Amino acid sequence: MQVEVKLKQNPYKVYIDELENLEFNTKVFILSNPKISGLHLEKLLSKIKAKELFIGIVKDGEEYKNLATIEEILNQMFNSRLDRKSILISFGGGVISDMGGFAASIYQRGIEFINIPTTLLACVDAAVGGKTGVNNDFGKNLIGTFYQPKAVYCQSEFLKTLGSKELSAGMAEFIKMAIIFDKNLLDFIENIDEKSFLNASCENEIFTQIIAKSVQLKAKIVELDEKESKLRMLLNFGHTFAHVIEKFTDYKVYLHGEAVAIGMNMANYLACNLGFLSKHECQRIESILLKFALPIFYKIDKVEEFYEAFFMDKKSSDKKLNFILADSLGKGVIKDDISKKDIIASLKEFQ
Numbered sequence: 001m002q003v004e005v006k007l008k009q010n011p012y013k014v015y016i017d018e019l020e021n022l023e024f025n026t027k028v029f030i031l032s033n034p035k036i037s038g039l040h041l042e043k044l045l046s047k048i049k050a051k052e053l054f055i056g057i058v059k060d061g062e063e064y065k066n067l068a069t070i071e072e073i074l075n076q077m078f079n080s081r082l083d084r085k086s087i088l089i090s091f092g093g094g095v096i097s098d099m100g101g102f103a104a105s106i107y108q109r110g111i112e113f114i115n116i117p118t119t120l121l122a123c124v125d126a127a128v129g130g131k132t133g134v135n136n137d138f139g140k141n142l143i144g145t146f147y148q149p150k151a152v153y154c155q156s157e158f159l160k161t162l163g164s165k166e167l168s169a170g171m172a173e174f175i176k177m178a179i180i181f182d183k184n185l186l187d188f189i190e191n192i193d194e195k196s197f198l199n200a201s202c203e204n205e206i207f208t209q210i211i212a213k214s215v216q217l218k219a220k221i222v223e224l225d226e227k228e229s230k231l232r233m234l235l236n237f238g239h240t241f242a243h244v245i246e247k248f249t250d251y252k253v254y255l256h257g258e259a260v261a262i263g264m265n266m267a268n269y270l271a272c273n274l275g276f277l278s279k280h281e282c283q284r285i286e287s288i289l290l291k292f293a294l295p296i297f298y299k300i301d302k303v304e305e306f307y308e309a310f311f312m313d314k315k316s317s318d319k320k321l322n323f324i325l326a327d328s329l330g331k332g333v334i335k336d337d338i339s340k341k342d343i344i345a346s347l348k349e350f351q
């Protein structure tokens with residue numbers, strides 16, 4: 001199956017379970033991490049023909065998604081003598097696609113790149129839409145570019161080796177889309193057999209369906225608002241909270257999707273307290289998150305400090321906070337007028 005991301009300047013296709021032989025008459029640099037290259041690189045290499053092929057391996061994990069690793073990647077690219085016609089392939093999860101895309105966007109002012117995501121989270125979200133970048137001391141994803149891939153290949157077979165924690169984390173981003181854009185997806189999610197899903201013994205077809213539904217939705221959003229002036233901001237539901245949690249835990253405790261799950265729960269408490277969501281709707285989401293073994297609680301020690309950290313969010317300015325909330329299930333809204341008193345009151349429920 002193919003989904004087209006119909007952008008005026010850089011349209012491209014997301015191929016779902018259609019990774020056939022790829023031939024390039026240029027140099028190709030594959031960026032991956034030790035775990036994914038150990039598991040799947042051989043298979044990928046059997047499908048790629050290039051003028052010259054180079055492999056770059058960087059450490060695995062969100063805590064390594066920083067400028068130091070970008071420098072390491074760029075050095076490997078220079079050592080490989082890549083030229084401006086060369087192509088970078090990001091082969092890994094969201095961390096790899098964010099960094100690979102970023103390195104490609106700045107190497108000799110930009111070379112083409114392809115995403116071949118190997119986690120559910122990267123398939124449903126990170127690999128599509130052209131957000132690239134790294135974290136720094138000030139917060140998450142604060143350095144980066146909008147730079148679209150030339151193509152994306154999502155293969156459900158790669159997801160079969162994921163652990164339950166990683167599958168849960170990917171599911172969080174899919175649940176996010178359902179809450180903010182499409183209530184019908186919640187019924188689909190509720191009908192998934194979580195046991196076989198979480199131990200990856202389910203049919204590949206389940207992964208294919210999840211990827212297809214999210215990529216179709218995301219493609220439409222990116223087409224309408226590539227640079228995130230408004231509509232695309234809704235895809236950050238739960239992230240304002242999640243980014244603070246990830247920063248406060250040094251990116252070491254939660255996978256990104258897990259932090260998003262807690263963030264969505266926090267956002268729902270706020271929405272519920274403000275009267276947007278009913279208690280029943282909030283509980284429905286909580287049950288879905290728990291069904292997929294996602295965390296929903298993070299203990300906030302210093303509420304005021306947590307609140308102040310929101311101001312580093314890219315959606316906010318130094319005076320105004322923007323929150324993405326569910327107005328009702330399947331419909332997200334951006335709110336910029338929530339009082340500090342209301343925000344603090346909701347955060348206190350997590351003390």
Ligand code: GLY
Pocket residue numbers: 125126128129131232235236
């Ligand atoms: N991860 C949210 C977006 O791509 O906009």
